[in-house]
Amino acid sequence: MIQTSACLRNLLTQSLHPGSSLSKLAAYFCYTCRLASSLQQEHKLSDYSDNEYADLDWDNLGFGITPADYMYITKCSKDKNFEQGKLSRYGNIGLSPSAGVLNYGQGLYEGTKAYRTEEGRILVFRPDQNAMRMKMGAERMCMPSPSIDQFVDAVKQIALVNKRWVPPPGKGALYIRPLLVGSGPVLGLAPAPEYMFLVYASPVGNYFKEGSAPLNLYIEEDFVRATPGGAGGVKTIGNYAPVLKALTRAKNRGFSDVLYLDSVHRKYLEEVSSCNIFIVKGNVISTPATNGTILEGITRKSVIDIAHDHGYQVEERLIPVDELIDADEVFCTGTAVVLAPVGSITYKNRRIEFRTGAGSACQELYSTLVGIQTGLIEDKKGWTIEIPHQIN
Structure with a gap:
């Protein structure tokens, strides 16, 4: 269609005098041909080779x-x-x-x-x-x-x-x-x-500006993320703007993110602004139960399964904030953050530090999760979908 139009356009423009009505018609025809070609190119789907990358740092x-x-x-x-x-x-x-x-x-x-x-x-x-x-x-x-x-x-x-x-x-x-x-x-x-x-x-790349470095969390006492009977357990857009004030305040104080407590008793851990939280004590890994106020993360669910495979005992339960004092490790999970170690949590002006780095449960679970996601470890669970060269 485009080739035929181009031939007709050339015939018209070569045989007509400038300024004539037919010449103007040919010019308009020329424009519509270019527009059609442009639109055709604009909506042409990706035909890049599998090894070709966008120009990014x-x-x-x-x-x-x-x-x-x-x-x-x-x-x-x-x-x-x-x-x-x-x-x-x-x-x-x-x-x-x-x-x-x-x-x-x-x-x-x-x-x-x-x-x-x-x-x-x-x-x-x-x-x-x-x-x-x-x-x-x-x-x-x-x-x-x-x-x-x-x-x-x-x-x-x-x-x-x-x-x-x-x-x-x-x-x-x-x-x-x-x-x-x-x-x-x-x-x-x-x-x-x-x-x-x-x-x-x-x-x-990395969600947090710290990169892969341990996070420093701040426990929020003035604001809550969700309330029983609300929509905290679903990924509605309305859950995220309300955390911005607390998050901005924490970052201005030098913290990575905010850890929220429950809205009723103000003593049980819930989740971080954009991710779930886990604590480690010995061979036991605990995470707050999803009781309607906590989002049931896909990465959270995956890490629980991987932890079981590695021989850990996993508990989904109410976790009093006081248990942080005796915890060996703390880490966060989420699609954006993947699996991020927590180096410290500050609560009531007290800074509690945790183990991170080589030999930690966090590092062990991270290696397995990312290994499955990136194909370095065989996916025996059927979690990954390979994208074919074309989709019907």
Whole structure:
């Protein structure tokens, strides 16, 4: 089509006098041909080789937005299924000023990562678990959700078409962010009439500015993250803005992040701003139980399974803050942070320090988890999905 149009354009421009009506028509025809060619190129999906990388300083990759080439997007009306998704260039999306997500915070998000192995394969870690968690969260927020298969397929498509943004082995990962939002207009407090599911991606390095160095946490006493009966156990967007004040205050004091206590007794550990927490005492690893106020992290679940495999006794229970005094180790888990050691926790102006480094349980579990994620260790659990060269 484009080649035929180009031939016709050349014939017209060579045979017509400048300034004539037909000449102007030819000029317009020339413009529309260039526009069509441009649009065709713009929407041409990634055809980079498996070994080709985006032009980035991979050695200094932080945790910030560096948009990959393409995003996935689909919509549905209330009580209907999502349409077949489409890939498009990463860019802004249009929303009504009265969209449910803007006015009432009706939205969820997930996060998973794609890793490049030493052999050049691309692996995504447990996206089916993210899909199931989004489905449960959507039910809590009165939203439709994509099926497990559609969610996983969208993640696989994004990893494939953005493969040049997957960092080299050992340099980071491609962070993949699925979003589910109430996009339809609504004025009275009610579920939105329309919903949008989209997925975008960004290459990332370490989440914390400390890199792999131990974290220094601060226990917050003035603010809480979630309350019983609320939505603390689902990954709704509304859970994150409220922690910014406490997080900013802690960082201004030189701490890495905030560890929150329960809202009822103010004495039991809950979680950090963006990750779950574990404490180690001897051969026992403990983590707060997910009782509705704590997000059940995918990495958390994976680390519990790995710890069992390594012979640790794992307990999910109420953990009084006073137990930190006798703990040998503390570490955090999450998709963004992976598995991060905690060097100290400050509570009531008292700084408690913990063991880190070689020989620690944290290092042992981290090596196994990352080994599975990056293909260095055989995945006997079926946690990783290899991205094929093309997806039907």
